[in-house]
Amino acid sequence: xADTSFMPTLAIAVPRRSAFARGFAHFRYVMTSNPVTxxxxxxxxxxxxxxxxxxxxxPHDPLATLAxxxxxxxxxxxxxxxxxxxRDVFSRVIVATRLDLLISVSAVAISFVCGATLGAFAGxxxxxxxxxxxxxxxxxxxxxxxxxxxxxxxxxxxxxxNIVIATAIINLPFYARVARAEVSIRRNxxxxxxxxxxxxxxxxILLLKILPNTLPPMMVQLSLNMGWAIxxxxxxxxIGLGVRPPTAEWGIMVAEGAxxxxxxxxxxxxxxxxxxxxxxxxxxxxxxxxxxxxxxxRRT
Amino acid sequence: MSLxxxxxxxxxxxxxxxEFATRRGPVTAARSVTLQIAxxxxxxxxxxxxxxxxxxxxxxxxxxxxxxxIVSGAMEFGGIKLHDxxxxxxxxxxxxxxxxIFQNPRAALNPIRPVGKQIEDVLIRHARATHxxxxxxxxAALERVRIRDAxxxxxxxxxxxxxxxxxxxxxxxxxxxxxxxxxxxxPTTGLDVTTQKAVMELVRDLTHSEGMSTLLITHDLxxxxxxxxxxxxxxxxxxxxxxxxxxxxxxxxxxxTRRLIRxxxxxxxxxxxxxxxxxRPPQPPAVAEPAATSGPLLEVRxxxxxxxxxxxxxHRLRTRGKSTGxxxxxxxxxxxxxxxxxxxxxxxxxxxxxxxxxxMIMRLLDATSGSIRFKGHELTAVPAxxxxxxxxxxxxxMVFQDPHESLNPRATAAQSIADPLLRLDGMTGAGDxxxxxxxxxxxxxxxxxxxDRLPHQLSxxxxxxxxxxxxxxxxxxxxxxxxxxxxxxxxxxxxxxNLLADLKAKSGMSYLFVSHDLEVVRLLCDxxxxxxxxxIVEEGPTxxxxxxxxxxxxxxxxxxxxxxxxxxxxxxxxxxAWA
Numbered sequence: 001x002a003d004t005s006f007m008p009t010l011a012i013a014v015p016r017r018s019a020f021a022r023g024f025a026h027f028r029y030v031m032t033s034n035p036v037t038x039x040x041x042x043x044x045x046x047x048x049x050x051x052x053x054x055x056x057x058x059p060h061d062p063l064a065t066l067a068x069x070x071x072x073x074x075x076x077x078x079x080x081x082x083x084x085x086x087r088d089v090f091s092r093v094i095v096a097t098r099l100d101l102l103i104s105v106s107a108v109a110i111s112f113v114c115g116a117t118l119g120a121f122a123g124x125x126x127x128x129x130x131x132x133x134x135x136x137x138x139x140x141x142x143x144x145x146x147x148x149x150x151x152x153x154x155x156x157x158x159x160x161x162n163i164v165i166a167t168a169i170i171n172l173p174f175y176a177r178v179a180r181a182e183v184s185i186r187r188n189x190x191x192x193x194x195x196x197x198x199x200x201x202x203x204x205i206l207l208l209k210i211l212p213n214t215l216p217p218m219m220v221q222l223s224l225n226m227g228w229a230i231x232x233x234x235x236x237x238x239i240g241l242g243v244r245p246p247t248a249e250w251g252i253m254v255a256e257g258a259x260x261x262x263x264x265x266x267x268x269x270x271x272x273x274x275x276x277x278x279x280x281x282x283x284x285x286x287x288x289x290x291x292x293x294x295x296x297x298r299r300t
Numbered sequence: 301m302s303l304x305x306x307x308x309x310x311x312x313x314x315x316x317x318x319e320f321a322t323r324r325g326p327v328t329a330a331r332s333v334t335l336q337i338a339x340x341x342x343x344x345x346x347x348x349x350x351x352x353x354x355x356x357x358x359x360x361x362x363x364x365x366x367x368x369x370i371v372s373g374a375m376e377f378g379g380i381k382l383h384d385x386x387x388x389x390x391x392x393x394x395x396x397x398x399x400x401i402f403q404n405p406r407a408a409l410n411p412i413r414p415v416g417k418q419i420e421d422v423l424i425r426h427a428r429a430t431h432x433x434x435x436x437x438x439x440a441a442l443e444r445v446r447i448r449d450a451x452x453x454x455x456x457x458x459x460x461x462x463x464x465x466x467x468x469x470x471x472x473x474x475x476x477x478x479x480x481x482x483x484x485x486x487p488t489t490g491l492d493v494t495t496q497k498a499v500m501e502l503v504r505d506l507t508h509s510e511g512m513s514t515l516l517i518t519h520d521l522x523x524x525x526x527x528x529x530x531x532x533x534x535x536x537x538x539x540x541x542x543x544x545x546x547x548x549x550x551x552x553x554x555x556x557t558r559r560l561i562r563x564x565x566x567x568x569x570x571x572x573x574x575x576x577x578x579x580r581p582p583q584p585p586a587v588a589e590p591a592a593t594s595g596p597l598l599e600v601r602x603x604x605x606x607x608x609x610x611x612x613x614x615h616r617l618r619t620r621g622k623s624t625g626x627x628x629x630x631x632x633x634x635x636x637x638x639x640x641x642x643x644x645x646x647x648x649x650x651x652x653x654x655x656x657x658x659x660m661i662m663r664l665l666d667a668t669s670g671s672i673r674f675k676g677h678e679l680t681a682v683p684a685x686x687x688x689x690x691x692x693x694x695x696x697x698m699v700f701q702d703p704h705e706s707l708n709p710r711a712t713a714a715q716s717i718a719d720p721l722l723r724l725d726g727m728t729g730a731g732d733x734x735x736x737x738x739x740x741x742x743x744x745x746x747x748x749x750x751x752d753r754l755p756h757q758l759s760x761x762x763x764x765x766x767x768x769x770x771x772x773x774x775x776x777x778x779x780x781x782x783x784x785x786x787x788x789x790x791x792x793x794x795x796x797x798n799l800l801a802d803l804k805a806k807s808g809m810s811y812l813f814v815s816h817d818l819e820v821v822r823l824l825c826d827x828x829x830x831x832x833x834x835x836i837v838e839e840g841p842t843x844x845x846x847x848x849x850x851x852x853x854x855x856x857x858x859x860x861x862x863x864x865x866x867x868x869x870x871x872x873x874x875x876x877a878w879a
Contacts, residue, residue: 189705190700190701190702190705190706190707191705191706191707191708191709191711193664193698193700193706194698194700194706194707194708194716194719194767194770195708195719196664196688197662197664197693197696197697197698197720197771198719198720198723198724198770199688199689199693199694199720199723199724200688200719200723201688201689202685202688209708212710213708213709213710296709296710296754296756297709297756
């Protein structure tokens with residue numbers, strides 16, 4: 001590429017835009033360049049709206065039992081039918097969104113922060129801390145992860161808080177490993193050496209120069225884990241650990257509805273199951289879009 | 301050389317246009333390229349990055365990636381129309397009739413397969429050998445590329461071989477089926493000059509003895525001038541000139557060719573000669589001689605760096621506290637000094653310890669023993685990890701080899717330049733910092749509107765400027781330049797070298813210029829230190845070292861520089877050049 005240095009530069013006047021404007025332009029570019037990403041973000045926004053406002057909008061009280069309307073198939077009054085206690089399945093599926101999303105988002109947030117910190121320190125300094133944390137994570141990985149989560153919840157008690165902690169622990173090794181690998185390949189990169197020469201302290205280099213550059217692969221991991229976390233929370237409830245009836249939660253609803261499938265009342269399990277599937281699907285689709293959003297090379 | 305024109309062409313490319321689909325619409329990489337190679341001819345394609353020279357060869361091989369498309373044009377190879385040949389025909393031709401060697405030999409080899417087996421694969425694929433005799437033929441192929449002890453090297457994995465050896469293996473693979481045309485795409489970039497000479501002579505000898513044609517793609521006009529019969533010069537996808545080598549150097553017709561020849565350091569008397577006449581600033585003013593009372597700025601004595609091989613746990617326990625025989629002495633007791641305002645070249649081939657030395661002086665690496673005194677302060681007293689807080693940090697700065705890799709991909713040019721100002725000068729106030737950054741950008745000739753761009757939005761030369769602006773932000777007294785132009789095109793290199801010379805003249809900095817390129821060192825440095833295997837081989841004023849070298853190794857280095865016979869030279873005009 002010919003350099004135009006000593007020649008007069010053909011300056012195309014680019015007005016300086018604010019960081020927000022540039023960020024928005026980039027967001028718009030990522031959304032328009034890939035329709036699948038756009039679709040995923042629309043669905044995600046919809047799911048978030050449902051989680052926020054769903055309880056205020058639902059047509060029926062999700063906990064109100066109406067014995068005379070038990071096990072009604074989907075129809076005009078009850079779009080998703082009613083369950084064995086006459087509760088409106090549609091309202092329960094909508095209301096459960098908030099709880100399931102809350103559990104998975106907070107669990108993933110905890111494991112992202114803790115795992116990334118642990119992995120980043122291990123990858124940057126290496127040595128005994130790396131070896132120790134590495135073996136610790138290997139120990140976690142050695143268990144079948146769902147069984148480990150079951151064990152933690154059973155031992156610590158059947159609360160939402162413990163489900164979040166158990167889900168966070170089983171997801172931790174994935175973040176730590178990605179962060180460790182990504183940090184250790186950048187540990188002696190040219191720009192890190194340059195940052196040392198510019199007088200940055202080691203901790204500053206790690207947190208401000210290296211970690212932000214590891215975000216793109218971490219984002220892919222994050223979105224995959226969101227799907228796992230939501231499945232995990234529902235799975236725990238399904239086997240009777242975690243959230244208890246009569247709280248509306250997708251896992252419990254599938255568990256309760258499973259008993260009625262043989263007798264032909266399919267709608268009890270199908271709709272919460274479909275909601276669960278949709279949520280996992282959305283999170284998995286989000287991955288690529290999130291990565292493109294945080295990748296500076298994608299900016300033009 | 302025009303006798304080739306009378307023979308029927310082996311390969312004829314006519315009006316080739318190649319387009320790449322990108323986010324901003326199609327980009328034309330090759331615009332109606334027309335060239336011919338006769339049988340037995342060596343044709344060079346020379347151009348800077350983005351000139352379309354590699355794309356042309358990929359189009360001939362039909363190995364353009366998915367975004368690339370041959371829009372129009374005709375390519376004919378020995379009667380076969382390559383432009384509409386199907387994939388079966390092409391994969392039969394590739395390797396058997398047309399072979400290719402690539403820039404990075406290590407990447408071109410399968411890392412988990414012994415090199416001998418990889419040669420066998422090609423032979424068997426093109427039915428040049430059966431399974432029983434493949435092994436013998438593979439060993440013969442290795443012997444042909446002058447690999448000593450070929451039967452043993454047959455089992456070697458690529459990681460066990462040096463870069464030059466890997467490139468020989470790649471050549472062996474390329475020539476295994478005795479193709480008629482060899483396409484060499486930057487075959488020696490990244491190799492040392494002495495290795496480059498060995499590899500290029502090997503290619504030349506083999507192609508001559510087999511009567512093959514060669515297409516040599518390179519950015520190095522000197523290399524093309526030495527080994528090619530005819531040269532095609534490309535610029536921005538177009539062929540601008542096509543001439544016999546002698547004619548090209550003696551009477552270049554196109555202004556771009558003239559600029560390119562001028563930018564090549566071989567012929568230049570002074571650093572200003574590298575630039576086109578109309579863009580030459582006046583000569584930099586002579587640096588005022590500093591008062592000699594202050595003593596040397598930097599004094600290195602008996603500096604040693606030993607890298608211990610990690611070994612197993614058992615090995616480490618057994619040898620605890622003792623120095624082991626497995627240690628590698630990267631720098632082995634060197635000593636030199638740099639005066640204020642002086643620029644010193646540190647020259648040597650890869651692995652000679654020049655980068656380790658500069659990292660130790662920069663305090664990025666702790667020395668095993670020895671002393672580094674800077675302005676009378678002992679630098680080795682402060683461990684490398686804590687040097688960021690030392691007041692001397694400001695006075696010692698560095699420009700890195702790869703301008704792209706040394707910039708944080710998430711930071712804009714302005715943020716990169718401002719980093720040392722914030723951390724070392726403690727500047728505050730966004731307005732002040734912006735003003736200072738703009739002033740620095742002006743000093744290195746970086747347009748202000750580029751300051752808000754991210755590194756991948758800048759060209760190589762612009763990134764080099766950002767790196768230099770960052771390094772001079774704190775007004776250092778010693779600047780280490782670690783091959784600052786190795787990744788740049790010659791015309792950009794010319795501009796950057798001049799910029800460095802001007803900056804030095806203006807501010808009186810001292811330079812330690814680490815390089816493998818003696819031609820560049822000649823133009824920029826007062827004194828040269830030649831290193832080999834961790835030791836200093838020779839040291840002295842540039843003029844003397846390059847015209848009358850004392851050490852055999854220096855002579856060898858000088859002799860290895862490719863020099864077209866048709867260009868005047870200023871390095872090693874003594875008999876050494878032809879030794």
